[in-house]
Amino acid sequence: MxxxxxxxxxxxxxxxxxxxxxxxxxxxxxxxxxxxxxxxxxxxxxxxxxxxxxxxxxxxxxxxxxxxxxxxxxxxxxxxxxxxxxxxxxxxxxKPKKEQFEKVRDLKVHYIDVGQGDSILVQLPNGETALIDGGPESSSQTVLNYLKEQNVEKIDYLVATHPHEDHIGGLPIVIQNFEIGNIYMPDKTHTTKTFENLMSAIQNKGIKFKTPIAGDMLLDKEGLNLTVLAPETNINDDNLNNYSIVLKLNYKDNSFLFTGDAETEAEQNMLNGNYDLKSDILKVGHHGSYSSTTNKFLEKVNPEYAIISCGAENKYGYPHQAIIDKLEAKGIQIYRTDKDGTIIIAVDNEEIKIDFKKTAKPKKENAPPKEEKQSSYKNSQPNQSVNSNGESNKNSSNSGNTSSNGAVSKPKPPATDGVEEVYITNTGSKYHRGNCRHLKKSKIPISLKKAKSQGFTPCKVCGPPQ
Ligand SMILES: [Zn+2]
Ligand SMILES: [Zn+2]
The missing domain is CATH 1.10.287 (Helix Hairpins)
Structure with missing residues (x-):
């Protein structure tokens, strides 16, 4: 060709x-x-x-x-x-490699001193902001001012760990004052006025809240993620604390565990779920109550630092000495909002820096609402079975018992800081010693001074201090 x-x-x-x-x-x-x-x-x-x-x-x-x-x-x-x-x-x-994020600042976690309660501000390195709980209503102004001081404009992830007053009381005012991205709550309602206030604040804002479950991820970027470790879906528990949303924040090699008020049962679920619980910084569950922080759980988390968020001289005796002893025995550094004020942990190029901000007049701020709550026990005796944050009955009724996995054999009596503590009931007019048989149905701790000032008289069966 x-x-x-x-x-x-x-x-x-x-x-x-x-x-x-x-x-x-x-x-x-x-x-x-x-x-x-x-x-x-x-x-x-x-x-x-x-x-x-x-x-x-x-x-x-x-x-x-x-x-x-x-x-x-x-x-x-x-x-x-x-x-x-x-x-x-x-x-x-x-393919499994995740989306990168642009670092615009250091990670800062603020455990805000809200008295007896929890409120944690997380300033994420990608510029987003998370708020885990809003403290009690009595501290809502404290939280609001603190967020403004930190120049917070938008809260991208607002988490109400569970519907107790010491966690959600301060949230409505936050929702009203800031732009809100997503709101996360456990799939569990409550009948209190505080919970209703939160629901109407959410409704007025025109936001639908989400109910995340263990395994969900609120944020998932390369080197930065916020994972939900609890609650599981199949919880059937009268104890609202065990519905707590538990979050783990991973930032490069640093990790934070936020446990809400998760107690033994929730901790066991997390252990069963085989999650990577290891965290550098543990927000100790339920304000340092012995109903949380079981040995097995603490072993898996294996933290370097433990943060306890609780009010000075709170009526529950948090943190319980048994938990302090347990943490100290493991050489874990403990910080407490009742003693250290607001605790700020910053992660700057892999280095952890811890700072404190003493809250001005913390006692004055918390004292009046405490008095109100105390007196409400007596005033609302006929139909009230739980107090306003639903916690005292559960915890006080456990006093002296072993925790369910036997982690705490004999919890020491609650630290009272020199204040003699006695117990009252929902219906009676007497105050009692902790072991009195009249405390079978309800057992509310109260200082001797307050019990007397509120007109309670000593029980003749147990003969409490007078
Ligand atoms: Zn709580
Ligand atoms: Zn609670």
Whole structure:
């Protein structure tokens, strides 16, 4: 095929000069009136030769062109495939790799001193903000002011760990005053006014809250994630504390565990769930109550620092000495909002820095609502079975018992800081010693001084201090 094309080319190249010469000859012959027969013959022959030559080339060229076209397309396709596959090929093994985040600041976790309760502000390194609980209503102004001081404008993740007053009381005012991204609550309602206030604040803001469960991720970026470790879906517990949303924050090699008021049962669920519980900083569950922080759980978390959020001289005796002893025995550094004020932990290039901010007049701020609550026990005796935050009955009724996994064999009596503590009931007018048989149905701790000032008289059966 190529050969005939070459011959055609050769013939037509030969023909062209002959054609030219014969044309010149013909013109000359015509000019000089010479016979034109020879010149005309040469012209015709060279014309035929040239056209035959071209004829031989043309189809060859078409042939080649037709054959080369699909091949060329294939090549182009190959190239485009290469372009497509080249950037994908190295990506394939990286598929599980998560989206990067842009670091705009250091991570800062503020355990705000809200008296008896929890409120934790998390300023994430990607510029987002999380607020885990809002403290009791009596501290709502403290929380509001603190967030404003930190130049918080939007709360991207607002978490109400569980519906107890010491965790959600301060949230309505926060919801009213800041832009809110998502609100997270456990799938558990409560019948208190505090809970109603929270629900209407959420409704007025036009936000629908989410009910995350263990395994969910609120934030999932490369080197920065916020994972839900509790609650499980199948909880059937009268104790609201065990519905607590427990969160783990991972930032590079640093980790924080926020446990809300999760107690033994919730801790056991987390252990059963085989989550990576290891955390550098543990917010000790339930204000340091012995109903949380079981040995197995503490072993898995294995923290370097323990933060206890509780009120000074709180009526529950938090943190319980047994928990302090347990943490100290493991060499864990303890910080307490009742003693240290607001605790701020900053992670700056892998380095953990701890700072404190003493709250001005913490006692004055917390004292009046405490008095109100105390007196409400007596005033609402006929129909109230739990106090306003629903905690005292559960905890006080456990006094002196072993925790369910036997982690705490004999919890020491609650620390009273020199204040003698006695117990009252929901319905009676007497105050009692902790072991009195009249405390079977309800057992509310109260200082001796307050019990007397509220008109309670000593029980004749147990003979409490007078
Ligand atoms: Zn609590
Ligand atoms: Zn609680």
């Amino acid at each position: 190529l050969l005939s094309g070459d011959i055609g080319l050769f013939i037509s190249f030969l023909g062209i000069p002959f054609l030219t010469f014969s044309l010149v000859d013909l013109t000359k012959a015509k000019k000089n009136n010479k016979p034109m027969k020879a010149a005309a013959t040469t012209l015709i022959i060279s014309l035929i030769a040239t056209s035959v030559g071209f004829a031989m080339i043309e189809p060859e060229e078409n042939d080649v062109a037709e054959k080369e076209t699909p091949a060329a397309i294939e090549k182009v396709e190959e190239k485009t495939e290469e372009i497509k596959t080249k950037p994908e090929k190295p990506k394939e093994p990286e």
